[in-house]
Amino acid sequence: MLKMQDVSKVYRTDLIETYALRNFSLEVSAGEFVAVTGPSGSGKTTFLNVAGLLESFESGSYSIDGTDVRGLSDDQRSRLRNERIGFIFQSFNLIPDLNIHDNVDVPLRYRRLSARERNERIGSALDLVGLSSRTRHMPSQLSGGQQQRVAIARAIAGDPAFLLADEPTGNLDSLMARQVMELLEQINELGTTILLVTHDPELARRAQRNVHLVDGQISDFRAYEARPLAGTDAGATLV
Amino acid sequence: MQAAMLGYYSHLALRSFRRNPGLTALMVLAIALGIAVCIMTLTVYHAMSGNPIWWKNERLYVVTMDNWDPNNGFTRGNAETHMPPPLMTYRDATAVLHSGIPERTAIMFESGGVVSGVGPVPVRVETRFTTGDFFPMFDVPFLYGAGWSRSADDPPQPVVVLSRAMNDTLFAGANSVGRTLRWNDHEFRVVGVLNDWFPRPRFYDVTEGAFSPPEDVYLPFAWGRALDLRSAGNVDCWKAEPLDSSEQFFASECVWVHTWVELPDRASRERLQVFLDNYWSEQRKGGRFARPRDNRLSNVGQWLRDQQVVDNDNRVLVGLAFAFLAVCLINTVGLLLAKFLSAAAITGVRRALGASRRQVFMQHLVEVALIAGTGAVLGLGLGALGLNAVRHMYATAHLGRPGGYQELMHFDRTGVLWAIALAVLATLAAGLYPAWRVGRLPPAVYLKSQ
Secondary structure (H helix, E strand, C coil), X not given: CEEEEEEEEXXXXXXXXXXXXXEEEEEECCCCEEEEECCCCCCHHHHHHHHCCCCCCCEEEEEECCEECCCCCHHHHHHHHHHHEEEECCCCCCCCXXXXXXXXHHHHHHCCCCHHHHHHHHHHXXXXXXXXXHCCCCHHHCCHHHHHHHHHHHHHHCCCCEEEEECCCCCCCXXXXXXXXXXXXXXXXXXXXXXXXXXXXXXXXXXXXEEEEECCEEEEEEEECCCCCCCCCCCCCEC | CCHHHHHHHHHHHHHHHHHCHHHHHHHHHHHHHHHHHHHHHHHHHHHHHCCCCHHHCCCEEEEEECCCCCCCCCEECCEECCXXXXXXXXXXXXXXXXXXXXXXXXXXXXXXXXXXXCCCCCEXXXXXXXXXXXXXXXXXXXXXXXXXXXXXXXXXXXXXXXXXXXXXXXXXXXXXXXXXXXXXXXXXXEEEEECCCCCCXXXXXCCCCCCCCCCCEEEECCHHHHCCCCCCCCCECCCCCCCCCHHHHHCCCCECEEEEEECCCHHHXXXXXXXXXXXXXXXXXXXXXXXXXXXXXXXXXXXXXXXXXXXXXXXXXXXXXXXXXXXXXXXXXXXXHHHHHHCXXXXXXXXXXXXXXXXXXXXXXHHHHHXXXXXXXXXXXXHHHHHHHHHHHCCCEECCEECCHHHHCCCCHHHHXXXXXXXXXXXHHHHHHHHHHHXXXXXXXXXXXX
C-alpha cells in the first residue's frame, strides 16, 4: 500500500539545512487508520505533503501500491494524487467563489469523468456528509463544521484509497470536531485508509495506530486494539 | 485539450473575472489600447507602403534616364537623389513609346480642364493625358464601355474616359458611352466609364501627392500637343533654354512625362534595356546625356521605395506603436502575475486535488486568452474610432471629393487581420509567462497559507 523507506526531506537556505524528515520509514496497510502526532516543527505536515506527492524528497524510497513515485513525471504524480489520494486540510481550503457542488466537483473534473458520473459521485459524497440539501450554497454560507464536511465530501468523491487529513478538527469546536472524527471513522470503516496528522492526543487515540514524530524521526509507535466505535467517547486500549 | 476541459477553464476564467473585475478591466484596457494604437499606425502604414498592383510587380516598369545637369545631379528638396529624374523629356518618352519593344506603353501627364455641354454649369476637372494602353496596363476596371484603342492615340481621336464619380456628376450615373461633352470647348465622345478605382498609393504618378485620388477625365496623350497644353503636374528643368513656344517646350530638356512600360518577360526587359542604352549613346553623340549612363527600369515596388512614398517618419511611428504595445503588454504581464499569484492558494488546492502543472497552465492560459480576446475586440473598436477621428481631423476635399489621408483612413480587411494577429501575439506574449509561473508554484506552501 503506502511504504516509505529512509525518506529524508531537507529545507535549504543559503546558510542552513533543516531536516524536516530524517530517514523516515513507515508502512501503512490498506484500511488502516493511522494518527501522526508530534510537537510543532516535528515534520508532521512535511510527512503528509510528501505522502500526498505535493513535495519531493531528497533520499530514500516511497511507493504507493508498489509504484515507486520517485521516477514519476508531474502528470503521473498528479494523476496518482487525483485518483488515489484525498486531502482534508485544517482550514478546509474550499474555493470561495465556487458553490458546494462545484467545490466537490473539482477533483472529478481533473479525472475527466462524464457529467453524469460526476453528479452521481457528488450526490453520494454530499449524502454521506449530510449536506446534499446545500449543493447551491456558497462556502461562506456554511458553518466551520459544515465546511469541513464539504471538504471531506470533496476528498472522498473520487473514491481514493488514502485520505490524508492535516489537523482536520483544528479550527472546529469540540462538538463539530467530534462529528468530523465520527465521519472520518465512518469513511475508514468503508475501507479508505486514513492518515491523520493531529496535535490532539485524544483524537490520536481513536486511530488504530499512532506514530509520534520528533525532529523528523519516528520516536514512538503505539498500536491500539480497536478503534472506538463512532459516536462514543471511549478511549482505545493500548496493546 | 478536450472541449469539456476548455469549457471548464472558460467557466473558471469568468468566475475569476468576477473576483477581480477592476484588475481584469485594467488588463483588457491595456491590451486594447496597445492594439488600437498599432492598428491605427499599421493601417496607415500598410495603405501607404502597399503595392496596389502587386500582381504585376514583375511586369510593370517605370522608365527613367539621367538627362540632368552634367555638374549637378537631380535633387529632391535640397538633397541629390543619385538617381535619374522620375520623369522623362517628351523626346525620350516618345522614343520609348515608338520602340515597339514593350507589350504596352503608357506615357502621361496631368492637366486641368473644364467640362461643359453637360448639365447646367461647367465643371472643373483633373485630367490625365495618356495613351490607350494605360487602362489594360494598370487593370483599370470599367463600369461602362472601355478605354480607347492604340489607333485613337495618334493622330488623337476625340474620345474621353470618365471616372465613375464624374459620370455620376455629369450623367447621374447613367451609361454615358456614346454621349458627347466639351472639354475646354473641344468636343469629345465618351467611350468608357471607370468603375470605382482608387489605387493607394497612386503608383502611376506619385509626384503630385502619392495618395491623391485618380483623375476624373482621361484623354489621349497627343491632345496635349495638339491643343498646345502644358503639364499641370511636375515640370523640372535644369538647362537655360528658350521655352516660349510649344515646339521649344516639347523639344526641351525639361522632364514632365511619366513613362510606364509592360514587359512580359526577362527577354523583353533586356531588349528594352539595350534599346535605352543604345538610344542614350546616340543622343550622347549628339550632345545630350552628359552625365554617366543611368537608364533604369524600376518595378512598382522599387519605384515606390525610390520615390520615398513611405518616409522614415512613418516607420518610426510604427516602431513607436509597437513599443507602446510592448509597454502595455509588460504592464499586463505584471497585472496577470499579481492576479494569478493572489490566487496562489486556490491553485495550491487544485494541485492537491489532482491538477497537473500542465492543467494549471492551460487553465490560466485560457483566462489570458479570454482577456486578450476581449482586449483585441475592444482594441478593434478603439482602433476604428481612432481611425475615424484621424479621418475627420485630416479631412480634405479634392475637387469636392474626399481625398488624401481622408480616404486612406478606412478600416480595411488587412487591418482586421493584423489586429487578430496582434491579439494572438498579445496572448502569447502577455500570458505565457504568468500562466507558466503559477503552474510552478509549490502547492504545499500556499496550502498552509490559505
